[in-house]
Amino acid sequence: xxxxxxxxxxxxxxxxxxxxxxxxxxxxxxxxxxxxxxxxxxxxxxxxxxxxxxxxxxxxxxxxxxxxxxxxxxxxxxxxxxxxxxxxxxxxxxxxxxxxxxxxxxxxxxxxxxxxxxxxxxxxxxxxxxxxxxxxxxxxxxxxxxxxxxxxxxxxxxxxxxxxxxxxxxxxxxxxxxxxxxxxxxxxxxxxxxxxxxxxxxxxxxxxxxxxxxxxxxxxxxxxxxxxxxxxxxxxxxx
Amino acid sequence: xxxxxxxxxxxxxxxxxxxxxxxxxxxxxxxxxxxxxxxxxxxxxxxxxxxxxxxxxxxxxxxxxxxxxxxxxxxxxxxxxxxxxxxxxxxxxxxxxxxxxxxxxxxxxxxxxxxxxxxxxxxxxxxxxxxxxxxxxxxxxxxxxxxxxxxxxxxxxxxxxxxxxxxxxxxxxxxxxxxxxxxxxxxxxxxxxxxxxxxxxxxxxxxxxxxxxxxxxxxxxxxxxxxxxxxxxxxxxxxxxxxxxxxxxxxxxxxxxxxxxxxxxxxxxxxxxxxxxxxxxxxxxxxxxxxx
Numbered sequence: 001x002x003x004x005x006x007x008x009x010x011x012x013x014x015x016x017x018x019x020x021x022x023x024x025x026x027x028x029x030x031x032x033x034x035x036x037x038x039x040x041x042x043x044x045x046x047x048x049x050x051x052x053x054x055x056x057x058x059x060x061x062x063x064x065x066x067x068x069x070x071x072x073x074x075x076x077x078x079x080x081x082x083x084x085x086x087x088x089x090x091x092x093x094x095x096x097x098x099x100x101x102x103x104x105x106x107x108x109x110x111x112x113x114x115x116x117x118x119x120x121x122x123x124x125x126x127x128x129x130x131x132x133x134x135x136x137x138x139x140x141x142x143x144x145x146x147x148x149x150x151x152x153x154x155x156x157x158x159x160x161x162x163x164x165x166x167x168x169x170x171x172x173x174x175x176x177x178x179x180x181x182x183x184x185x186x187x188x189x190x191x192x193x194x195x196x197x198x199x200x201x202x203x204x205x206x207x208x209x210x211x212x213x214x215x216x217x218x219x220x221x222x223x224x225x226x227x228x229x230x231x232x233x234x235x236x237x238x239x
Numbered sequence: 240x241x242x243x244x245x246x247x248x249x250x251x252x253x254x255x256x257x258x259x260x261x262x263x264x265x266x267x268x269x270x271x272x273x274x275x276x277x278x279x280x281x282x283x284x285x286x287x288x289x290x291x292x293x294x295x296x297x298x299x300x301x302x303x304x305x306x307x308x309x310x311x312x313x314x315x316x317x318x319x320x321x322x323x324x325x326x327x328x329x330x331x332x333x334x335x336x337x338x339x340x341x342x343x344x345x346x347x348x349x350x351x352x353x354x355x356x357x358x359x360x361x362x363x364x365x366x367x368x369x370x371x372x373x374x375x376x377x378x379x380x381x382x383x384x385x386x387x388x389x390x391x392x393x394x395x396x397x398x399x400x401x402x403x404x405x406x407x408x409x410x411x412x413x414x415x416x417x418x419x420x421x422x423x424x425x426x427x428x429x430x431x432x433x434x435x436x437x438x439x440x441x442x443x444x445x446x447x448x449x450x451x452x453x454x455x456x457x458x459x460x461x462x463x464x465x466x467x468x469x470x471x472x473x474x475x476x477x478x479x480x481x482x483x484x485x486x487x488x489x490x491x492x493x494x495x496x497x498x499x500x501x502x503x504x505x506x507x508x509x510x511x512x513x514x515x516x517x518x519x520x521x522x523x524x525x526x527x528x529x530x531x
Contacts, residue, residue: 054415078421090416092409103409106402107421151420 004066005030005191006051006159011060013050014215019058020046021215028159031189033181035202035223037237038212044195045087047212048161051193052077052084064159078107081158087167087195089148093136097128100136100147104154114154121150124180142173149177153184159191166198174198178205199237203227211236241373246496247489248367252380254488255387256446260465261472261480262394263439268474270411270431271322273333274466279458280344281317281436282443285309286453287352289444290359299362306440314436318429348455356452365449383445390438391481397434398477407431460504464491467511473521482523486510 006028014020020043028034036044049055051062053074062069064080072080083104092100101121105114122129125146131139139147145165152160162181166174182205184190196202203209206223213236219226226232260278267275275281285306293302317340325336363378398404409417410427418424446461447453468487472479487507494506514521 052419054419074418075421075423078419084419086416086419090413090419092413092416094412095405095409099405099409102402103405103417103420103422106406155420 003029005032005064006193007061007063007066008051009061011047011050011057011062013046013055013057013060015046015055019215021050021057024060024212024215024217026193026210026217026220028191028193030158030191031185032208033185033192033194033206035199035206035209036193036195036212037199037202037209037226039236040197041214042212043215044212045163046215048084048086048163048193048195051161052082054084075107078155078157081156082161083152083155083157083159084161085148085152085163085165087163089144091136091139091144091147091151096133096135097139097147098132101128101151101154104151107155113156117154117156121153124153125150141168142170142176145169145173145177149180157190159193161193161195163195164197165194166196166201174201178202181205199233242496245367245374246492248376248380249496250489250492251485252376252383252488253446253449253491254468254485255383256442256484257461257465257468257487258481258484259387259390259438259445260442260461261468261484262390262477263435263442264465264469265472265474265477265480266394266431266435266438268469270407270428270435271318271333272327272330273322273337274474275435276334276337276462277317277340277344278435278439278465279443279462280341280348280455281310281313282439283447283453283455283458284313284344284348285436285440286359286443286447286457287348290357290453293360299360303362303444306444307437310437310440311433313440314433315429317436318432322432323425323428345455352453352455354455356454356457358452359448361448379449386441386445390441391477394434394438394477403430463504464488464507467507467514470511470521471514473523476521476523479521479523483521 004027006026008024008026011024012019012022024047036047038044046055050057053072064082092103095103101118105117108114127143128146128150131143136144136147149165165177178201181192185192194202194206203223203226209221209223209226210217211219211226211232218236219232263278264275267273288309289302289306292305293299321336321340322333325332327333361379363382365377365379367374367377369375398408406422407427407430410422410424414424443458447457450457464487465484468483469480471486472481472483487510490506490510491503494503
């Protein structure tokens with residue numbers, strides 16, 4: 001598809017012999033938020049891990065701006081503009097807030113720009129600026145989510161793969177994070193592939209939604225249409 | 240009182256060597272979760288190479304530099320050629336492979352250099368200065384203090400002040416997350432092994448001349464003391480390794496001086512047992528349980 005940032009075709013992946021994902025097709029355009037929805041075990045996290053290369057797909061094609069990502073090492077993806085914030089937030093709890101954030105920009109050759117990106121993240125998340133020297137394990141759940149998001153943004157990604165950002169957070173904090181994602185998309189053209197169990201929150205900011213069930217795409221549609229489809233919500237999304 | 244002061248300085252000097260060796264063990268433990276039982280044999284290999292270079296050129300310092308470089312190369316080779324291919328699903332696998340490496344290295348060194356002790360000279364006198372009739376410490380002790388001190392400062396700066404150090408720590412604590420952030424985790428692991436082996440070689444260069452000389456098994460007893468030091472400090476803690484090294488050095492020195500030199504190795508093992516029973520994570524461990 002022309003103009004697509006991320007194109008996924010026929011992706012099959014899993015752990016060991018049995019695939020978790022079967023023939024998944026997906027497209028994310030620049031500046032678009034696509035929510036990946038589905039019950040526990042539907043394959044949402046596996047999808048993100050396969051996209052970033054943490055597990056090797058057994059079949060299918062993943063391309064970024066038309067360039068095939070097959071054979072790209074995980075540690076080189078960030079240079080291509082993909083940031084993956086894993087489930088459980090991935091904050092390195094033994095490191096300080098500042099060290100975690102610096103880690104997000106270490107791959108950049110332009111040190112001045114990396115420094116600037118770091119300052120921008122501190123402006124975006126004032127609570128982090130107040131806790132620069134605190135170790136990751138001293139942060140609250142919400143602060144850790146801010147840190148993980150902020151660390152991804154330090155690398156100035158074009159595509160954010162975000163796994164369950166609302167997990168374990170109070171509804172108010174979840175709301176703040178969703179609003180921030182929408183704001184980032186509007187301001188910077190960031191594209192987001194958002195894996196969420198909190199379907200209402202995800203659909204409130206997403207442009208499109210993809211529903212996974214047992215590793216297959218059962219529906220993809222505009223977010224508003226998914227919100228209004230009572231049968232689909234009952235069958236796959238549990239509300 | 241004079242004897243106490245002498246034994247204290249002697250213990251600190253020995254302890255710093257154990258500290259350096261324990262630091263090498265801690266570096267690899269933090270990076271790879273392996274207790275590198277081959278560290279002693281690797282260090283002896285580096286000392287043998289240095290011994291050859293010094294004998295051929297007459298320069299102790301050229302041999303010294305070559306020993307550190309040999310350590311670096313040996314660390315890279317052991318990680319890239321051997322340890323990278325070990326199945327790390329069980330912590331025992333790495334230990335067994337390391338023990339196998341000890342046999343291979345010691346056997347090879349025995350074939351190449353023979354199984355007799357070869358005297359190794361020190362760059363400075365080991366005669367202790369006397370102040371008011373009390374023997375304190377020698378020029379060589381001062382060299383040990385300076386060398387280990389420089390290593391501790393350099394490693395501290397590396398890990399706390401540089402981007403490479405930040406990458407190494409992140410890769411050790413959270414490999415998958417680090418890869419997603421662009422860190423070459425494999426490269427950091429290799430660097431960790433290289434640095435550890437170089438520090439181990441330094442410890443070998445410092446301690447071998449003070450014992451019977453160089454021999455394929457010359458570091459075996461030192462390894463036991465350094466391993467105890469690392470466990471006393473908590474295998475995860477570089478500061479713990481230094482403190483543990485000093486504790487073991489002082490214990491060995493006092494027991495040798497006041498009780499009997501033959502009892503000293505048993506005292507080290509007793510300390511190991513007491514620490515493992517009373518505080519298995521070590522004195523400086525975090526609250527997290529160790530996995531092995």
